[in-house]
Amino acid sequence: MELLTKLEILADAAKYDASCASSGAPKRDSVGKSGLGASTGAGICHSFTPDGRCVSLLKILLTNFCQYDCQYCVNRRSSNVPRARFSPREVVDLTLDFYRRNYIDGLFLSSGIIRSADYTMEQLVQVARSLRDEHQFRGYIHLKTIPDADPRLISQAGQYADRLSVNIELPTDGGLQRLAPEKNAHTIKRAMGSIRLAQEEAESDRQAPGRAPAGQSTQMIVGADDADDRTILQTAQTLYGAYKLKRVYYSAFSPIPNSPSGLPAQAPPLLREHRLYQADFLMRGYGFQAEELFQAGGDLPLDIDPKLAWALAHRESFPVDLNRAPQALIARVPGIGMRNAKRLVELRRSRAIRYQDLARLRCPMDKVKPFVVVQDYRPALADSPSEQLRRALSPAPVQLALL
Ligand code: SF4
Incomplete structure (x- = not known):
């Protein structure tokens, strides 16, 4: 050949x-x-x-x-x-x-x-x-x-x-x-x-x-069997802990020609694979436990990213006062990543954090606003119901970025 x-x-x-x-x-x-x-x-x-x-x-x-x-x-x-x-x-x-x-x-x-x-x-x-x-x-x-x-x-x-x-x-x-x-x-x-x-x-x-x-x-194949996202991420968490894996990769099952009958005829939505990667990132980089990422049900929501979903389900933790909160909690604010959380903590050592500082750090303001308090800003949306916030923050097409 x-x-x-x-x-x-x-x-x-x-x-x-x-x-x-x-x-x-x-x-x-x-x-x-x-x-x-x-x-x-x-x-x-x-x-x-x-x-x-x-x-x-x-x-x-x-x-x-x-x-x-x-x-x-x-x-x-x-x-x-x-x-x-x-x-x-x-x-x-x-x-x-x-x-x-x-x-x-x-x-x-x-x-x-x-x-x-x-x-x-x-x-x-x-x-x-x-x-x-x-x-x-x-x-x-x-x-x-x-x-x-x-x-x-x-x-x-x-x-x-x-x-x-x-x-x-x-x-x-x-x-x-x-x-x-x-x-x-x-x-x-x-x-x-x-x-x-x-x-x-x-x-x-x-x-x-x-x-x-x-x-x-x-690598774990997603959607070839009936394991839900919670099971998938719990398995990943165990593997990270037991064998210090660098990465678990999630591969959405692709139906193949002449598939055996025990397999689904359709691939799972690619967005499911994407959400699993986002959740995995939260576990590896932000200290989330797999179990924290699920409220009711065993699958991650597709319409919003898992960090936003966690924040909406834990409104009691928000708004976070960026001038006082520990760095780890700041990093849990939707739209604020680890790097910006660190920058904010460094900045507040010299002066109080203001609203414009978040814009200067290029935080996605629509996403961040409902969840933070700074010296010159307190969110009006903070008391709005989670469902209302969810609708406001998940415009179509679905948001794919995770910060
Ligand atoms: S059938 Fe495919 S997955 Fe199974 S051992 Fe062979 S190459 Fe690997």
Whole structure:
């Protein structure tokens, strides 16, 4: 098969995996700062789509042949799709070629499972090892790990890759059992645990070989089973706590040709995925607990962002006096992000905060106004019912920004 045809098939097959963002990678310096792709000086630039997906990596599968039959996956063995397989050498050559042409900053490599988990993992490691050791490639490498593979292989992968990911796939063990019975939630979590352990060893022993310095991530498919947003975010919270994941990615289920009957015929609204990312951001950056983000029901509202929803459900905490409140509470005001909360606290050390200060900080005033008190302003809307405020603050089209 022509290389280009393989590339078309295996790049298309990889598009369903959302767990490829490369944020958090330290600059990988090369020996003598001259290795191919060394990021020193210029740094590595990564682009992200608005929903957080990375677009600057060569994102491919080693193969889309797979001996598993996960029902939500277009590459499952019973799926009638064109198949292809790269050799490790071909992936190495493609990566180098694309890199030299400035098309990519690095490689995201995943694979269907062929022969055995160990065999597949060995092939993935072989690609990374060749890029690093034979070609002095210092660009970004993200390897998807095969959870059933020998932990020693996963450990080797961590020596070469910036980031490893192990996909949790579905929010509940029951969902996994039903839709991917050949996978095992315990094995997936064990693989995450072994990556975390290796990272802790590397953190405490500077002589130890590097272990995926950009950390590990995972992906959860949203809408393939009936798990609600509360369950999804609680699972994410547990994974962040137990394995110190850098990111959980949420991938809205895409109906695939000849889907098995146990799957929904329609994709969930993309906005649901977006709201999950916003809620995830609140958990990681603002100290929200998953449970706090839900009032009645188990799904996040689609018409307003989760921070605004929380504020409307907790009117007793507002308006917040920006001249007195702790920084953490200021950051919970809709329209005020962490950076502006910090700036406001710094500013009030020298003088009282006034209404114009918020405008100068480019806070979205319509959103902020009902929730704050400053020296020369107190909101008239503060006492209006939450539903009235909600209507006033969620004009169509729905607001997508989260500050
Ligand atoms: S193991 Fe991976 S590639 Fe194979 S069917 Fe399952 S999700 Fe798809």
